[in-house]
Structures are given as C-alpha cells and as structure tokens.
Amino acid sequence: MSKFRLTIHVDEYAGDLDPFDEDSPLFRLHSFNDRDTHFTHPDQMVCATCRWAFIEHSDEPDEDEEPCNDFTYPEGYWLSHYEHGQRHWSIQGTVHYPDMQWDGVRTAGYLEVTVPKDEREWWDGRPEEDKLQAAKDTIANYTSWINGEVYGYTLKTVETKTCDLGFAHENEDLEDSCFGFIGWDWFQLEVQMATDSEGATAENTEVVDKAHGQADYGDFFKTAEVSI
Secondary structure: OEEEEEEEEEOOOOOOOOHHHOOOOOEEEEEOOOOOOOEOOHHHOOOHHHHHHHHHOOOOOOOOOOOOOOOOOOOEEEEEEEEEOEEEEEEOOOOOOOOHHHHEEEEEEEEEEOOOHHHHHHHHOOOHHHHHHHHHHHHHHHHHHHOOOEEEEEEEEEEEEEOOOOOEEEEEEEEEEEEEEEOHHHHHHHHHHHHHHHOOOOOOEEEEEEOOOHHHHOOOOOOOOOOO
16 A cells, blocks of 8 residues: 655754855845844944834834934834744834734834846845745845744655564655755645645655644645635
C-alpha cells in the first residue's frame, strides 16, 4: 500500500535569509534601535533639532508636529514598531496597535527606497498606492523573518509491505522538498502546488508536524475552494 507523507518544518537555518541583505533591494531598512542589525542613528534621518518631538515623543503628534523643512529626506516611509511577545514592524499610520504607548514606538525607523537607477523609470511611473503596497509587503516579509516564521517541507511516498513473518515495513522515497519560505500564507501556496503536482491529497497523505503545532492550521492541498 502506498501513500504520501508530508512533513512541515520550521527552517532553523534561515538566519541568512534577511530580506534586506539582497544585492539589489527596492528598499533599505533603517532601524533607530541600536541593537538591531540595520541600525541607523536617528540624526542621520531626522533633523537633530526636532528629533525629540518627532521620534522620541510617545504620544500622537499634533497636526503641525512634523520635521522641519530644512532637512532633506531620502524617498521612503516612516516605520512604527510594536513588541508584545513578537515584534511587529509596519508603515507608520497603517496599523493600529493596542497599548502603543507602552509596547511600541511610533517612529522607530525608516524604509528608504533604494530602487536601482536602471529601474527608476519603472518605479517613478507606478501609482502611489502600488508603491505603498510594495513597502507594506516588504516590511511584512521582514516581520515574518525576524519572528522565525520561515518554513520548509518534505514530501515523500511511503510504501508499506508485510514480510513473511507478518511485520509491516515502510520504504520512503523523497518526491519533493524545499525550504526557506518566509511567511505562512506564501508557504501554504507553495506546498499546495507541490502536493497537487505529485497527486497528494488530504485523503492519501499523512501530515507530520515539526513546526511546533503550526501545521495543524495549514491548508496544504488543492481543493475546489483553493485556486493556485
């Protein structure tokens, strides 16, 4: 009797997958936390004379509380950071966090646009909402990575045979495997394509969880409701 065995893993060797370590990224992260890898001193991004009001003040700013116009900023987006169990980065003003004044920093960094020169025409021609969405997707991807949400899978065929002594023996053959997927939603889609390609279904596949219970919430098989 043959069946499939799908094993879901947390990729424990994903430390070198930092989204901002790519050769030609669209963005560069500037964190104002000196314990972060991507630390940039705030005075490099904000005029020192208005730093207290704009960065370190924890309450929401007044409408006229903006950096002075004498400082030239690189193109990009201000970032907020919230930490309660896990770390959460977001484009400033796009996400509401509870207890922000205790567990968050309203202006915690800056996402600088670093589009290569040969792609500037393409970038400049995009609608502003598309640019903002690209920034949101990038910072969400980074948030997943710093929280260890990097996954992998192996898909094997398992054949069970009974020997002359009446004992069952399993023989596994690796059909597919891949690691380094940042973010749970994208990972599920990739696994769905793999299982669909090999003919694995929820009925003929055993799912093995090596992702600390995360696999129990996964959707790993293509169904009528899942379009790939």
